[in-house]
Amino acid sequence: MAASTSTRFLVLLKDFSAFRKISWTCAATNFHRQSRFLCHVAKEDGSLTLASLDLGNKPRKFGKGKAMKLEGSFVTEMGQGKVRAVKKDKMKVVKEKKPAEIVSPLFSAKSFEELGLPDSLLDSLEREGFSVPTDVQSAAVPAIIKGHDAVIQSYTGSGKTLAYLLPILSEIGPLAEKSRSSHSENDKRTEIQAMIVAPSRELGMQIVREVEKLLGPVHRRMVQQLVGGANRMRQEEALKKNKPAIVVGTPGRIAEISKGGKLHTHGCRFLVLDEVDELLSFNFREDIHRILEHVGKRSGAGPKGEVDERANRQTILVSATVPFSVIRAAKSWSHEPVLVQANKVTPLDTVQPSAPVMSLTPTTSEADGQIQTTIQSLPPALKHYYCISKHQHKVDTLRRCVHALDAQSVIAFMNHSRQLKDVVYKLEARGMNSAEMHGDLGKLGRSTVLKKFKNGEIKVLVTNELSARGLDVAECDLVVNLELPTDAVHYAHRAGRTGRLGRKGTVVTVCEESQVFIVKKMEKQLGLPFLYCEFVDGELVVTEEDKAIIR
Numbered sequence: 001m002a003a004s005t006s007t008r009f010l011v012l013l014k015d016f017s018a019f020r021k022i023s024w025t026c027a028a029t030n031f032h033r034q035s036r037f038l039c040h041v042a043k044e045d046g047s048l049t050l051a052s053l054d055l056g057n058k059p060r061k062f063g064k065g066k067a068m069k070l071e072g073s074f075v076t077e078m079g080q081g082k083v084r085a086v087k088k089d090k091m092k093v094v095k096e097k098k099p100a101e102i103v104s105p106l107f108s109a110k111s112f113e114e115l116g117l118p119d120s121l122l123d124s125l126e127r128e129g130f131s132v133p134t135d136v137q138s139a140a141v142p143a144i145i146k147g148h149d150a151v152i153q154s155y156t157g158s159g160k161t162l163a164y165l166l167p168i169l170s171e172i173g174p175l176a177e178k179s180r181s182s183h184s185e186n187d188k189r190t191e192i193q194a195m196i197v198a199p200s201r202e203l204g205m206q207i208v209r210e211v212e213k214l215l216g217p218v219h220r221r222m223v224q225q226l227v228g229g230a231n232r233m234r235q236e237e238a239l240k241k242n243k244p245a246i247v248v249g250t251p252g253r254i255a256e257i258s259k260g261g262k263l264h265t266h267g268c269r270f271l272v273l274d275e276v277d278e279l280l281s282f283n284f285r286e287d288i289h290r291i292l293e294h295v296g297k298r299s300g301a302g303p304k305g306e307v308d309e310r311a312n313r314q315t316i317l318v319s320a321t322v323p324f325s326v327i328r329a330a331k332s333w334s335h336e337p338v339l340v341q342a343n344k345v346t347p348l349d350t351v352q353p354s355a356p357v358m359s360l361t362p363t364t365s366e367a368d369g370q371i372q373t374t375i376q377s378l379p380p381a382l383k384h385y386y387c388i389s390k391h392q393h394k395v396d397t398l399r400r401c402v403h404a405l406d407a408q409s410v411i412a413f414m415n416h417s418r419q420l421k422d423v424v425y426k427l428e429a430r431g432m433n434s435a436e437m438h439g440d441l442g443k444l445g446r447s448t449v450l451k452k453f454k455n456g457e458i459k460v461l462v463t464n465e466l467s468a469r470g471l472d473v474a475e476c477d478l479v480v481n482l483e484l485p486t487d488a489v490h491y492a493h494r495a496g497r498t499g500r501l502g503r504k505g506t507v508v509t510v511c512e513e514s515q516v517f518i519v520k521k522m523e524k525q526l527g528l529p530f531l532y533c534e535f536v537d538g539e540l541v542v543t544e545e546d547k548a549i550i551r
């Protein structure tokens, strides 16, 4: 059978990690260029749809026999924005229509100066190397500065943290525009003015570091961490001594200190719930309820002595996945709330479960709306694959996957912490630097492992759901699901640990034959193609049919 007429040939993917450790300034410039180019391509070629992919419920099989036995297979080279499908023996270019990379237009056409930030904050941004805002930052900053409550939803790694930190820092603390502050100097010194809540210690500390960076060494004490696992007494002492303007913490620890009467947040002007859908889940319900009830509320503060029910604060809710239940909650708590998504701002009152802002395809029910919200949660440039492996061969599949993609920094997810050690043991035995990370590891253990992973000493971080949300490791170029995530929302947060800020990233889900239908369901819910792959002769191999999707 002639290679050119077959639809069952194989594609080998190469040159996986060209985008690593790119200086972000350079990345920003490229994104500007690429986004313009991509718009042009999109017009010509139209976008991919599920229907066009014709994905059945079964994995596509490779013709007769195994992949490596086929002759005349195609090699796809991915480099400098190109996909080439070439015949392995002759290296003949078959087709060249579109660039390989679908990179989202992440960086905004606006500058930080145009967002109305004070000079001192602009200086900090420059000092830290942030020179162009991302889309979601451009949209969120002016809306929050205007005083709106906001729900910020945009995909993983798109810079949501700065999207809420910048307007907060432009209003409170040492970098604030003096003329904007409505509070007296005395209030500013003694009261907490912004509270940021995150579901995990790691994410909380990451946010603290982001605030500290902007505040600079002189003012870094103006932010205080209140995360679980750290010494509570020391946190309370620091609150008393440093009188921070901003606190960042986990729900349990904040509630604990608050119950002890050591946290004075009635005058708080900002409350941020980062990873809001997680924070509003059953696990945190009691503590979050307390926070919502106390932060920025002064009891009996009404003008005529009546109990003032409405909070005197701006509430900002943030996540890559925002189900309609969050929108509904925000409508009831908030004052003129808006939904901020990438580069658009919509009044929350106009957002319905079936509204297009929540989904790419029209939905008919609230339940659909909740599922569809996962669609815009992942960077479009991420590549998603799945492969089939027997349970006992999964670690070997992971190892072959890392080699095939030449991945440098890998996060492998499992569901239970007790299995992580075994995987690490097997990887180490095969000479692959790896370490486990989970909640039982303890504070010091977790931060040591994370540090080693960030600086490259550890190649494969084997972890569970603890690391799925918020963790920002720019170098991570591969996420592997060694076990299936519970649903599409969990898939989105796991997958979002790679491809941060528009970088390249690959997600490979290793499943058993009987689980393929679950992968297909998530594929549908996320509205993204998941390509079936195998690892052959040190290469990642997909079907010739799927080659067209990669392009």
Ligand SMILES: Nc1ncnc2c1ncn2[C@@H]1O[C@H](COP(=O)(O)OP(=O)(O)OP(=O)(O)O)[C@@H](O)[C@H]1O
Pocket: 024, 129, 130, 131, 132, 133, 134, 137, 154, 155, 156, 157, 158, 159, 160, 161, 162, 319, 320, 469, 470, 471, 472, 474, 496, 500, 501
């Ligand atoms: N304007 C910018 N220029 C350069 N880098 C930026 C900019 N904004 C954010 N970053 C960096 O991009 C990375 C991702 O940002 P961030 O963690 O805020 O993403 P996110 O949208 O909150 O992701 P997730 O949904 O996974 O929590 C961080 O390292 C951050 O410092």
